[in-house]
Amino acid sequence: MQIPRHRDRVRDRLEVRQVPIYLGAIAAGLLLGALLPGTAEALEIAVEPAIAALLLVTFLGIPLRALGRSLRDRRFLLALLAVNFVAVPLLVLMITRPLVGAPELLVPALLVLLAPCIDYVIVFAALAGGARERLLAATPLLMLAQMLALPVLVPLLAGSAAADLFSPAPFLRALVLLILLPLLLAALLQRLVPALDLSGTMVPLMVLVLLCVVASQTPRVLGAGTALLALVPVYLAFLVLATAAGILVSRLARLEVPEARALTFSGATRNSLVVLPLALALPFPLAPAAVVTQTLVELVGMVVLVRVLPRLLRDGSRLPAQR
Numbered sequence: 001m002q003i004p005r006h007r008d009r010v011r012d013r014l015e016v017r018q019v020p021i022y023l024g025a026i027a028a029g030l031l032l033g034a035l036l037p038g039t040a041e042a043l044e045i046a047v048e049p050a051i052a053a054l055l056l057v058t059f060l061g062i063p064l065r066a067l068g069r070s071l072r073d074r075r076f077l078l079a080l081l082a083v084n085f086v087a088v089p090l091l092v093l094m095i096t097r098p099l100v101g102a103p104e105l106l107v108p109a110l111l112v113l114l115a116p117c118i119d120y121v122i123v124f125a126a127l128a129g130g131a132r133e134r135l136l137a138a139t140p141l142l143m144l145a146q147m148l149a150l151p152v153l154v155p156l157l158a159g160s161a162a163a164d165l166f167s168p169a170p171f172l173r174a175l176v177l178l179i180l181l182p183l184l185l186a187a188l189l190q191r192l193v194p195a196l197d198l199s200g201t202m203v204p205l206m207v208l209v210l211l212c213v214v215a216s217q218t219p220r221v222l223g224a225g226t227a228l229l230a231l232v233p234v235y236l237a238f239l240v241l242a243t244a245a246g247i248l249v250s251r252l253a254r255l256e257v258p259e260a261r262a263l264t265f266s267g268a269t270r271n272s273l274v275v276l277p278l279a280l281a282l283p284f285p286l287a288p289a290a291v292v293t294q295t296l297v298e299l300v301g302m303v304v305l306v307r308v309l310p311r312l313l314r315d316g317s318r319l320p321a322q323r
Helices: 002-016 018-035 037-060 064-070 074-095 103-113 120-127 132-162 168-192 199-223 227-253 257-268 272-280 287-312
Strands: none
Touching: 002 018, 002 199, 018 037, 018 120, 018 199, 018 287, 037 132, 037 168, 037 199, 037 272, 074 103, 074 132, 074 227, 074 257, 103 132, 103 227, 103 272, 103 287, 120 132, 120 257, 120 287, 132 168, 132 257, 132 272, 168 272, 199 272, 199 287, 227 257, 227 287, 257 287, 272 287
């Protein structure tokens, strides 16, 4: 009985220190990529399997048999979809107009900003007192919705810059490898090995993903010089405006404060890790580095938002609807 308790203690310690651990993984990835750029190709190959493993563990944390009951909260789900697939596209259309003359930056920026996060958003939402379980239950729905929406929204917002760029093959590959297979395997494991608990591997897998992603793309980021700096104000503007949109939709939907915080984090946090394989399929050498730049800006922003959002959305009953 000592081993399980020891594992629980290790898992609890890792979960408490998740944010500094993830920031440390990013710093290690930057150093590795800068000092040993020859490792980038091998690490890039490891990105997709590492993400698939991370999503498998994420799906294992969802009681899939009870998923139907979890998804019956129509108010929260409709608000979640409204933020991510109505409000966010409108915001993204507005803030990316300065990039119209640079399709090599515009297209990957659209790709990442239009995709809601499904992994570490759960961590940050929980740290801010958000409804972690609601986001976790909505993960498969959000992942499926973005894989269906991205091939439509990105060309629509990019216009001629995305002409003939999008083939269905990378999206179908991501749908199968990163959603369907991990989801089916998680359902099978829950049925055959109901006592299986891999939650202790979540933090190490996230560290592995961040390390591989950042280290594999750091040589591209450094090689781009100042070209990627044009994306930083766009990504910062997105964080601020998406946070405001999440708060507004939460008020209109009259959500409880924990659900409102979760909704706001979902709107402000993007799926850069999962869309990276899609960016690698684009004919722009800077596309993967543009996606990773968003990750670096976002994670710093999330550390700030964890402290700020509880002050903006204070504990209490329902948020008053705006008039």
